[in-house]
Amino acid sequence: MNIHRIAALSAVALAASFASSGAFAQSKCGLGNGKKASGEPIAIGAVVGKTGPDDFSSSAQAAAAYFKCVNENGGIHGRPVEYLVADDQWNPETAAQVASKLVKDRKVVALAGNTSFVECGANAKMYADEGVMVVAGTGVPRECFNAKNYVPVNSGPRISATIAAMYAAQAYQSKKMVCIIPNIPSLGNWACEGPKAWGKAHGVEVETIAIDPGSADATSVMLQAASKKPDTIIMNVPKGILVPMLAAAEQQNLGKKIHFVSAAPAYSADVPKAIGPYWNKNFAVNLEFNPLESQGPDNLNWQAVMNSHGAKTDPRDTFSQAGYLAARLLTETLLKMDPKKIDRASVTEALRKVGDFRSDILCNPFYVGAGSRHNANNAGPMVVVDGNGFTAVSKGCLTADDPELVDVRADEKKLGLK
Numbered sequence: 001m002n003i004h005r006i007a008a009l010s011a012v013a014l015a016a017s018f019a020s021s022g023a024f025a026q027s028k029c030g031l032g033n034g035k036k037a038s039g040e041p042i043a044i045g046a047v048v049g050k051t052g053p054d055d056f057s058s059s060a061q062a063a064a065a066y067f068k069c070v071n072e073n074g075g076i077h078g079r080p081v082e083y084l085v086a087d088d089q090w091n092p093e094t095a096a097q098v099a100s101k102l103v104k105d106r107k108v109v110a111l112a113g114n115t116s117f118v119e120c121g122a123n124a125k126m127y128a129d130e131g132v133m134v135v136a137g138t139g140v141p142r143e144c145f146n147a148k149n150y151v152p153v154n155s156g157p158r159i160s161a162t163i164a165a166m167y168a169a170q171a172y173q174s175k176k177m178v179c180i181i182p183n184i185p186s187l188g189n190w191a192c193e194g195p196k197a198w199g200k201a202h203g204v205e206v207e208t209i210a211i212d213p214g215s216a217d218a219t220s221v222m223l224q225a226a227s228k229k230p231d232t233i234i235m236n237v238p239k240g241i242l243v244p245m246l247a248a249a250e251q252q253n254l255g256k257k258i259h260f261v262s263a264a265p266a267y268s269a270d271v272p273k274a275i276g277p278y279w280n281k282n283f284a285v286n287l288e289f290n291p292l293e294s295q296g297p298d299n300l301n302w303q304a305v306m307n308s309h310g311a312k313t314d315p316r317d318t319f320s321q322a323g324y325l326a327a328r329l330l331t332e333t334l335l336k337m338d339p340k341k342i343d344r345a346s347v348t349e350a351l352r353k354v355g356d357f358r359s360d361i362l363c364n365p366f367y368v369g370a371g372s373r374h375n376a377n378n379a380g381p382m383v384v385v386d387g388n389g390f391t392a393v394s395k396g397c398l399t400a401d402d403p404e405l406v407d408v409r410a411d412e413k414k415l416g417l418k
Contacts, residue, residue, distance in 0.1 A: 369415065
């Protein structure tokens with residue numbers, strides 16, 4: 001079992017990119033008293049897809065940094081967080097094995113900052129059976145958003161792609177789109193069904209191309225997509241797969257006759273430079289949260305925590321924002337509890353009562369609640385690649401018009417959030 005105790009997990013990043021935006025301000029977290037916690041540890045876990053087609057562990061890296069900061073500032077009323085991160089290697093069987101060890105052997109009271117393409121499907125039932133809650137940084141397949149004990153902080157690939165499609169129709173008057181997605185179970189069809197369902201209701205045709213994330217040939221995929229003669233291609237793939245596919249599209253000069261948009265994985269500080277000047281003002285991306293450089297106090301604190309307690313190589317991307325939020329939500333919940341009575345059952349009960357968590361990183365208030373599924377984050381802005389960065393192109397946040405959210409909207413109405 002590959003477990004790291006509050007350890008930095010490496011990936012490509014640009015840690016210094018926020019230096020001019022106040023990112024080196026003092027980090028604040030937990031009790032903020034500057035006293036190192038030394039009591040009985042509270043075990044919190046996470047399962048991530050670190051090794052495989054792409055390093056997908058950014059959320060846990062940010063959560064690790066936040067929990068480090070918490071431990072140096074009083075912990076949970078004196079009790080430090082012991083953060084245990086397990087790598088599922090993008091393998092469902094491995095995901096089930098490492099999660100079982102965290103939940104059944106290490107007795108974690110909750111999980112936070114999970115980021116994986118496979119672990120939701122492998123573990124959702126076990127989490128429910130064991131009564132343990134997951135405040136995930138980044139949910140991907142359908143099971144992440146359709147399980148009572150799994151609460152993703154992000155909006156997910158379906159919602160993100162739907163918003164990207166809505167923007168393309170509005171900005172480019174697109175009428176035919178192709179959505180490219182990994183063929184991972186409960187992801188391929190489901191994630192692109194959001195744009196397809198929205199498109200059907202608004203006179204826009206959307207086709208899906210599902211690819212093998214481990215062996216797909218970028219040029220072949222781009223030529224296949226172009227052969228369908230779309231006016232927009234929706235990229236709904238991890239960053240490590242996205243960059244070579246855009247390079248292949250550039251080689252075929254597809255960006256000059258087809259609009260390219262993307263779900264949230266493309267929103268990372270290093271993407272504009274990685275894809276090059278061909279895509280300048282020619283590649284629009286949905287954000288699951290407010291911009292990385294936004295000046296709200298929470299976003300500035302995320303930057304500060306990453307610089308003071310994370311590694312320079314830790315990504316400063318949208319998934320990092322998600323991990324920060326997951327760790328913070330759990331920390332604030334734990335701090336409201338009697339530290340002597342913190343156990344799995346009490347933490348699960350307390351998390352279900354979270355009904356109005358607010359942050360300037362989020363477009364709308366976030367909640368957990370007692371519902372049978374969770375997709376509280378379902379709005380986000382759009383940006384376009386501009387030089388070595390991004391520029392906003394939407395007026396604030398766009399809310400996903402996805403028919404699958406009917407029950408979520410009903411939950412929000414009951415909580416008085418809409």
